[in-house]
Amino acid sequence: MLCVDRIEKISWICQVYRMSNGPLASYSKLQKRFSKDVLNEDNRGLIGECVRGALKDLKNKKKIDLRSLVPQKEYFAFSEKKKSSRAVNKSLFLDDPKEWDDFSAALTKNQFGKFSVERITKIIYSAAISFCCYVDIHKERDLKTPATFFEYLIGYLFARRLGVNPTTKLPVLNIDMKTTLPTDFVFDLGKDKPKFHLPVKISTRERVIQVWAHQRVLDGVYGTGRFLGTPVILTETKTDQRKKEVIEICLPDQWRIYQMHIAQLKRIYYLDVPVTYDRLNLVFPRLSVKSFGHFFFELDSLMG
Amino acid sequence: MLCVDRIEKISWICQVYRMSNGPLASYSKLQKRFSKDVLNEDNRGLIGECVRGALKDLKNKKKIDLRSLVPQKEYFAFSEKKKSSRAVNKSLFLDDPKEWDDFSAALTKNQFGKFSVERITKIIYSAAISFCCYVDIHKERDLKTPATFFEYLIGYLFARRLGVNPTTKLPVLNIDMKTTLPTDFVFDLGKDKPKFHLPVKISTRERVIQVWAHQRVLDGVYGTGRFLGTPVILTETKTDQRKKEVIEICLPDQWRIYQMHIAQLKRIYYLDVPVTYDRLNLVFPRLSVKSFGHFFFELDSLMG
Numbered sequence: 001m002l003c004v005d006r007i008e009k010i011s012w013i014c015q016v017y018r019m020s021n022g023p024l025a026s027y028s029k030l031q032k033r034f035s036k037d038v039l040n041e042d043n044r045g046l047i048g049e050c051v052r053g054a055l056k057d058l059k060n061k062k063k064i065d066l067r068s069l070v071p072q073k074e075y076f077a078f079s080e081k082k083k084s085s086r087a088v089n090k091s092l093f094l095d096d097p098k099e100w101d102d103f104s105a106a107l108t109k110n111q112f113g114k115f116s117v118e119r120i121t122k123i124i125y126s127a128a129i130s131f132c133c134y135v136d137i138h139k140e141r142d143l144k145t146p147a148t149f150f151e152y153l154i155g156y157l158f159a160r161r162l163g164v165n166p167t168t169k170l171p172v173l174n175i176d177m178k179t180t181l182p183t184d185f186v187f188d189l190g191k192d193k194p195k196f197h198l199p200v201k202i203s204t205r206e207r208v209i210q211v212w213a214h215q216r217v218l219d220g221v222y223g224t225g226r227f228l229g230t231p232v233i234l235t236e237t238k239t240d241q242r243k244k245e246v247i248e249i250c251l252p253d254q255w256r257i258y259q260m261h262i263a264q265l266k267r268i269y270y271l272d273v274p275v276t277y278d279r280l281n282l283v284f285p286r287l288s289v290k291s292f293g294h295f296f297f298e299l300d301s302l303m304g
Numbered sequence: 305m306l307c308v309d310r311i312e313k314i315s316w317i318c319q320v321y322r323m324s325n326g327p328l329a330s331y332s333k334l335q336k337r338f339s340k341d342v343l344n345e346d347n348r349g350l351i352g353e354c355v356r357g358a359l360k361d362l363k364n365k366k367k368i369d370l371r372s373l374v375p376q377k378e379y380f381a382f383s384e385k386k387k388s389s390r391a392v393n394k395s396l397f398l399d400d401p402k403e404w405d406d407f408s409a410a411l412t413k414n415q416f417g418k419f420s421v422e423r424i425t426k427i428i429y430s431a432a433i434s435f436c437c438y439v440d441i442h443k444e445r446d447l448k449t450p451a452t453f454f455e456y457l458i459g460y461l462f463a464r465r466l467g468v469n470p471t472t473k474l475p476v477l478n479i480d481m482k483t484t485l486p487t488d489f490v491f492d493l494g495k496d497k498p499k500f501h502l503p504v505k506i507s508t509r510e511r512v513i514q515v516w517a518h519q520r521v522l523d524g525v526y527g528t529g530r531f532l533g534t535p536v537i538l539t540e541t542k543t544d545q546r547k548k549e550v551i552e553i554c555l556p557d558q559w560r561i562y563q564m565h566i567a568q569l570k571r572i573y574y575l576d577v578p579v580t581y582d583r584l585n586l587v588f589p590r591l592s593v594k595s596f597g598h599f600f601f602e603l604d605s606l607m608g
Contacts, residue, residue, distance in 0.1 A: 172557075172561060179561075181558065207514070209517045210511070212517065213514070213516065213517035213520070213566055216517070216565060216566055217565050219565075220565030220566070253483040254485065257483075257485060257524075261520060261521050261524030262524070284480065
């Protein structure tokens, strides 16, 4: 049994080292500050550290081509020893940390003139996927850390663009009932302006019905149209680690039924827009599925 | 490294042995037959084998008392070596396999005169929890097998009681859209009778909103009132394995908001009714939360 103990000990020491250095250490600081004040400048710095640290580490990892079953998209995975990361979309991945720094500087001024929709989408995709891949490689089956980092990243970007801090609970007053409703991020822009309802997901699969259901609750409690539902999703890819194959899991007919019968979402933003959902822009009921880069340019039309 | 390899090999041999003998072997046969014909008599036999096999195995396991933070309920866990099962409610657990055999015989005749609501609830609770605990002890972090077994068990009981097979997809015809909607179990009793919508869950936590959302979709597509929503849930306990403590995770205020703003569920059946949800029978909006044993006696009033 000795060798098992020794392996466990070494792995534990590595774990402790990583928790006090590099991207996971920055993440852990971010975790403490984020909930107190999303807009805080420190968060921008910490997200930057996470992204730079992850990109630097991944530079030394092997890249393995995956067999993509998604039309017109190519994917690879980072790999070290027996471990493989999730799939990375080749045409969206920028491995230069300077890209994030440039965008992050533009964000403080809310001026995106020198960026295209496509470039912003690529920069944010790369920031998110690099940290996720870092966790895939360095931690054991940890799905929570990537998901929470992605929430911080998108929550921060939304807050910066809108200029207000989000909340994650709302008061409910209903004759004989007084309580608070826990929500995804909601952003209140003030009187006579719409509010935003922002669910953030790494991927949705069959759990997506929750997003429409939460929108329905907000419509019911506060009145239809007061909250604009604008979920942001990273990707719908699924990787078969044994076959090294990537597919996209999409349920377009169900989305149409949800949009008709549960509630209306204003936009569905993706970093890696699934081919199948892109087509929902053309059928009834209209579902406006766009790459997330658009958000930085269409705020006026969203609120109009 | 040799000892790691050897441990892995022995554990693999044990795994193979268990898959071809005992409750997991019966489960695997059940898996093949269930989807073809839920009402099939063979399923009753196979469920019985799963329950008897699990109870027999658990007789030789240690029982550890857990610290219950739930008022008026006591819990224990089965334990072997370093592994512990989920929490078992002491007052609901009957470790005599004859109980299941008796009930199962009554089921074929749909005659429950010699049973009380409480006894039926205890028998079904014991059948479900014994198989779940068996899997907890003998498999590594397997949450899917217990959840699927519980679906089979409740799906079979509903089908037997109603005398019809369920389906898990429904046709949707909507002007320019023709597709099928995947659903939880739905039971169609024929023209001019209500249909049943049966979600089955080991526990719900924050995912429960899905149940209301699915009901809303059915109401929207087929008309309000055509489907009676009657979810069946095992328990809402959560065990802290380190502290050996049991709590119930309940969100009663959110349930009330869902019942007001998403859709109306007819009943919410539990095998181990959470204390907090029991109180929802008394406030507005009415949420009828009952122990599952009631179902076998109140069919006429449900359909009336």
